Structures are given as structure tokens and as C-alpha cells.
Amino acid sequence: MHLIRYQAPDLAPWSAADRWSNLRNELNSFFEMPFSSSFGRPGQLFTGWSPALDLYESGDNVVAVVELPGMRKEDIDISLHDGTLTISGERKREGTNGEKAQRTERYVGTFRRSITLPTHVDAGKVGATYQDGILKVILPKAEEAKPKQVKVN
Amino acid sequence: MNTLTRETREADRAQAEQFTTPPAWVTEIGDGYMLEIEMPGVKKDGLEISFENNELTIIGRRSLPAVEGTLLHRESRPENFRRAFELDPSIDADKISAKIDQGLVTLTLPKAEHVKPRKIAVS
Numbered sequence: 001m002h003l004i005r006y007q008a009p010d011l012a013p014w015s016a017a018d019r020w021s022n023l024r025n026e027l028n029s030f031f032e033m034p035f036s037s038s039f040g041r042p043g044q045l046f047t048g049w050s051p052a053l054d055l056y057e058s059g060d061n062v063v064a065v066v067e068l069p070g071m072r073k074e075d076i077d078i079s080l081h082d083g084t085l086t087i088s089g090e091r092k093r094e095g096t097n098g099e100k101a102q103r104t105e106r107y108v109g110t111f112r113r114s115i116t117l118p119t120h121v122d123a124g125k126v127g128a129t130y131q132d133g134i135l136k137v138i139l140p141k142a143e144e145a146k147p148k149q150v151k152v153n
Numbered sequence: 154m155n156t157l158t159r160e161t162r163e164a165d166r167a168q169a170e171q172f173t174t175p176p177a178w179v180t181e182i183g184d185g186y187m188l189e190i191e192m193p194g195v196k197k198d199g200l201e202i203s204f205e206n207n208e209l210t211i212i213g214r215r216s217l218p219a220v221e222g223t224l225l226h227r228e229s230r231p232e233n234f235r236r237a238f239e240l241d242p243s244i245d246a247d248k249i250s251a252k253i254d255q256g257l258v259t260l261t262l263p264k265a266e267h268v269k270p271r272k273i274a275v276s
Contacts, residue, residue: 052229058222065220067193067229070257105176118225133193133256134217 049091049111055118060146062117062139069133076130078137080123085137088112119145172235175213185244185263192234193256200253202260204246210237211258243268 054065066087068076076089090110120142128137178189192200195213203210213234240246245265252259 053226054220054224054229055226056220056222057225058220061222063220063222065217065229067256069191069193070189070255072255105178115226130255132196132216133191136220 049109051111051113053113053115055115057118060141062119062121062141064137066135068135073130076135078128080126083117084114085117086114171232173230173232175234175236177236184269185261188260188262190236190258192258195256197253200258202251208237208239
């Protein structure tokens with residue numbers, strides 16, 4: 001899930017002169033928002049490109065499935081830190097010479113997705129495949145997270 | 154190119170099959186247009202491209218990798234993809250070519266010979 005950094009409210013003393021400069025700054029930041037790239041996709045406004053992520057728990061594995069169409073394997077980074085899986089990367093656009101974009105709905109550039117895993121996983125055994133624009137990360141559960149049967153002696 | 158997307162939502166609702174609209178990218182290149190559509194999870198044989206009444210329709214049927222187990226979190230949509238474009242008459246429909254690579258459909262729409270700028274040799 002995406003974390004949006006908390007922005008502290010402006011605590012500067014409020015005065016009539018500040019009022020107009022604040023308003024101007026706010027209007028400026030409004031125009032700087034990446035509207036064209038985020039049009040029509042909720043949740044993208046502040047985070048840029050945010051690919052869809054599905055998370056499954058199957059037997060001894062936790063499986064993350066991410067929709068990443070049109071990427072190269074080399075441009076995808078997967079990292080695991082403190083029980084949080086982060087998938088990041090950059091989508092590049094090739095051959096933009098003499099081209100004129102007529103309609104752009106796709107997002108090009110960097111993305112970052114993080115998700116907190118439900119159980120401990122064995123970081124050393126994580127595997128991933130990328131096929132048909134779908135990234136599948138298989139995270140085997142750590143030994144202590146697997147269900148165990150205890151025999152009564 | 155006239156890239157007006159038909160409002161197909163009403164029509165889709167009437168049909169049994171539901172589709173989702175994938176993001177697309179239209180670029181003008183030299184002698185034609187390039188159309189890129191995001192269809193993650195669609196393989197070559199799941200792609201259906203048709204051209205009728207000056208309307209180009211691209212349908213992508215997904216063959217998602219089956220994951221057994223409990224779903225914990227879901228953001229992806231289960232529907233197949235459908236996108237329709239009304240083409241400019243200057244496009245040579247017979248020469249449209251398509252490819253799919255890592256869930257990205259790329260269509261090349263060349264302009265017809267008669268609309269290309271040409272030089273007339275002086276005899």
C-alpha cells in the first residue's frame with residue numbers, strides 16, 4: 001500500500017501579506033500536478049504510476065502479482081526489507097525521435113509499490129518471473145511462520 | 154487521426170461479457186501512427202483485432218497465471234480488455250500491423266499512399 005508522506009500544516013504566522021503569496025503558491029502547485037499523466041486513474045494523482053498489485057497466500061508461499069505492461073526485465077527492482085516488499089522500476093519509452101504524441105494515457109517513468117507482507121518470509125529464497133507484462137514474485141514463508149504439528153508424547 | 158473513443162460502456166452492459174478499458178497511447182510517426190495499448194496478461198493468441206466500418210477494435214483476453222490459495226489483497230480487474238478507435242480515412246487499413254510484447258500491444262497504422270506528400274518529377 002502506498003504511503004503518502006504526511007504534510008505538516010503551514011504554521012507560519014498568518015498575515016494579510018502572506019495571504020496572497022500563499023494563495024499564489026497554492027495555485028502554482030495546483031498547476032504543477034501531473035494531471036495529464038494521471039487522468040482517469042484514481043489514486044495516481046500524487047504517486048505517479050501505481051501498478052495494480054495482487055497478493056495471495058498459497059501453502060508455504062506468499063505470492064505477489066503485479067501488472068507491469070511494456071517493461072524490460074532489467075528495469076524492475078524487487079527488494080525486501082523488514083517484512084515489506086517493494087517493487088520499483090522505470091518504464092522507458094523508446095525511439096521518440098520525430099514523434100508527436102496525440103493522446104497519452106500511459107505513464108512513463110519511475111514507480112514504486114510497497115506492501116507489508118502478512119508473514120515472515122525467507123528473503124534468501126525469493127523468486128520472480130516476468131511474463132506477458134505480469135510480474136510474479138514468489139516469497140517462501142520463513143520456517144517459523146509455517147504451520148507445524150506438534151506431537152504429543 | 155481521429156482518436157475519439159466510442160462510448161462503449163452502454164453497449165458493453167447489454168452484452169454478457171464485461172470489458173475494461175486499458176490505457177492507450179497514440180503517437181504520430183513519419184508516415185503513420187503508432188498505437189500502444191496496455192494489456193498485461195494477454196498473450197498473442199488472446200489478442201483479437203478487427204476493423205469494421207472504419208472502427209478498429211482491439212480485444213485482449215487474459216490468460217493470467219493461476220495462483221492457488223487465498224487472495225489477501227486485490228487491485229487488478231478480472232475483466233478482459235477492449236478498446237475501440239475510429240480511424241481517419243487517411244489510414245491504409247490493409248497495412249495495419251500489430252505485435253504484443255510483455256503485455257503491451259503496438260499497432261502500426263500507415264497512412265495511405267494517396268495522402269503521403271510526394272514529389273513530382275519535372276520531365
